Amino acid sequence: MQRYAWLAVLLLASLLIGARVYAQASAAAPDDAFATAVTGLAADNFPDKAAAVTALIELKHPGGRAVLAALLDGKLYFRNADQQVFITDGGETSLALTDPLTQKSVGSGTPDDYTRITTNNSLRKTLRSAVASFALTDPDPGVRLDAVREMLRSLDDDSVALLRSRLEQEKDAGVRKAMQEGLALADLDSSEADTRLAAVDALEDSLSPDVYNRLTAMVTAAEDGSFPEADERVRTRAREVISAIDASRQVYATLETLFFGLSLGSVLVLAAIGLAITFGVMGVINMAHGELMMLGAYTTYVVQQAMPNHIGLSIFISIPLAFLVSACVGMLIERGVVRFLYGRPLETLLATFGVSLILQQVVRDLFSANNRPVETPEWMAGSLQINEALSITYNRLYVILFMVVVFVILQMVLQKTSLGLKVRAVAQNRNMARAMGVRTQWVDAMTFGLGSGIAGVAGVALSQLTNVGPNLGQQYIIDSFMVVVFGGVGNLWGTLIGGMSLGVVNKVLEPWAGAVLAKILVLVALILFIQRRPRGLFPQKGRAAES
């Protein structure tokens, strides 16, 4: 009996110990699994890394968010010696290390001993969606909206459940709408026809391509004549919604093309408006006009080099500086070359062409033949999202606004100042102006300087759109002459209308003719137009036109 009692005690004791060990193990299990998954991120191939990321997402460990965010930002490193993973911070000389398990700082290390854990596109997509699900509770509605959009890109059961639970607490109307759209998309898979019908209804106003593709797939018949969507009512409703979406997408597509055209047009106008003064008002064929724009673009580059920490501000400083630089060079050209050649257009053309080559070579020697990188300020990058079907890129928007401002200022100068009065007087009748006491030589220089300065300002705008290199000017000189000739020589309004219409026509043609053919078609149309109306859209009237 006693023996049995001993046995019983032993058994009990061992059971107890076992249970305690087991309890400890289960408490430690999430941490262990988390640690394993984190170590798995240091794998040298992407499938293993992806598996580790999936494991991390599923574990829902409190430390998970920081690790995933660090991986996404490229701040997760492993130590070369023992493959241990750290969240890091810091620059080129030393790395501040944080233990991903405890979230505590564990000193620092030199970058040579650590290797950054790389990601690829599909991994980043998963990560973004996972990190976004954490951001759903962010106090900023903008962040929440981005998070919802991010989640909509790859919906699964988990994210749908999460969205559903967050919907009730969401106060912001925009975020709610995006969430509802996501849930409606998920509801399209429901087995209840009524739920699906309600989902289609809810998607009526959506312009997102996902919705469109989903609905189209529902009503597209398979080879055997059956539809993915079984219910007739849902199909009819889906077709209605599709045609409504089609109609509004068509409208937005037209608006988009129009915007593209206007933005191309405003670049053309900016490039041509200086020429409209030198060529249009003074009658000088200045082949170096493009190089004056190039100088403006290089001025922007130099200003940016001088103030690398204030990229946004540098643009505003560049505008007057570029004006001054190009205006000075322009006046030098006028005083040094052009004034000896008034009334001899062919010689002027050749001489200014020579000047353009000299300017190009000077820039090549000063800055090298390579393109110079001009940075775009933050506020000019990205686009203004009006809705899912229409977004307007900021840089183009600002260029249109900039063009309008330049045009208005130029008109004011020509119409409201005494310089403008003299310029117009000399343009209309040089001898009469001189008889009235106008120093025509001085006016010539100032007019040429004004036109050149405007070219420099255009260069600042171009530096944000295209490559800044010695050949920048050559790309625009032909277009500029085209616009001035089309608009009507000597008329700024003609230049504005001419440039805008050339831009729009080009962009309307481009989608179906291709970029190369569209340009050719525009050129041919322009030649035919000049044949019919040699003086352009808005010819100068009166006596000046006869000379």
Added chain:
Amino acid sequence: MKNLKLTRRLAMLAGAVALTIGSAAQAADTIKVGVLHSLSGTMAISETTLKDTVLMLIDEQNKKGGLLGKKLEAVVVDPASNWPLFAEKAEQLLVKDKVSVVFGCWTSVSRKSVLPVFEKNNGLLFYPVQYEGEESSKNVFYTGAAPNQQAIPAVDYLMKDLGVKRWVLAGTDYVYPRTTNKILEAYLKSKGVADADIMINYTPFGHSDWQSIVADIKKFGSAGKKTAVVSTINGDANVPFYKELGNQKISAEDIPVVAFSVGEEELSGLDTKPLVGHLAAWNYFMSVKSPLNTEWIKKWQAYTKNPKRTFNDPMEAHVIGFQMWVKAVEKAKTTDVSKVTDAMIGLETPNLTGGVAKMLPNHHLTKPVLIGEVRADGQFDTVWKTTGLVPGDAWSDFLPGSKDIEADWVTLKCGNYNTKTKQCSGQNYK
């Protein structure tokens, strides 16, 4: 006065004679190496570094004691990105300077323009850039990638690893993109991709207004199937293109762009923010960690005295080409072009990223193919790599016209041999 003039003339004459004798004497104990890369004009951005690479290689070889007991001497000419001038300068190198070998050319147009010159004068050219194939000349060794060593593997990667179903083939309007896209289109169709899922777009050199084209790509990519852009856009038109992609918020995760002409050197001149995550296919990346690669990068940075200088794929091609030529000359014990050409076939030199480059009878190399994603610092993260080396195929197997054509300078002694008609139609095609 008269006397003075006479003395001066005599002195000049003496000087000239001395110079001629001097150069003749020099010619006797140096081996001349021609460098035919544009040092000005639009291609200067890419080609100048290649000239420096060859100069570095020559410098290094001379430090080792030269070749066949003689010093190497570089003859550098500037064809100025002007295609007809390439032919003229090549003629000058071969006929006047009598160089033993030429390292040069970048664009396919320039190569096509010097080809007859090299064949007429029996010169030897090492061409270091990836190109469209459809050529194999007895006088040219192609150390860059053929389409099956760059374009085809890249498309395979997109198709298999990323599940791409819809394709945009965007390129600059000239011979390399047009031929490459023709090959790719035929290849995609052979893999069952429908016509409606391929969009082809060409733009002029230096195109800067990408708004509508990028909007079109966005629309094309929103049809619910995974879409990718295969870009053969060349030169500086890439900058506004990637900028516009960024502005219209097309990220590499939605629509990746894989480029065949954008490397470290091109990236070093621009703002890389909008490019991060986009792909490039090459046979070499500077970021690949290998002892040999580190060694060459250090050599290059020491030579250029710039610790930030980048190293790129065509430069690796020159390094390999130069080392092979040195080996071939040592093997043939002469710089005679025909003997060196024969000695070249079968030679092996290690690639900087691992593996061994072997010169094949069709004058192309075996190469590894790497796909990389652009990083914020202008380098690439390798995301995919062929397991072995891919032998370069001069004539594409996917074009109906060139399927049956073989190039073999050992057994067939022909660069354009039709296996059906059993005929050799000259050294190169067209």
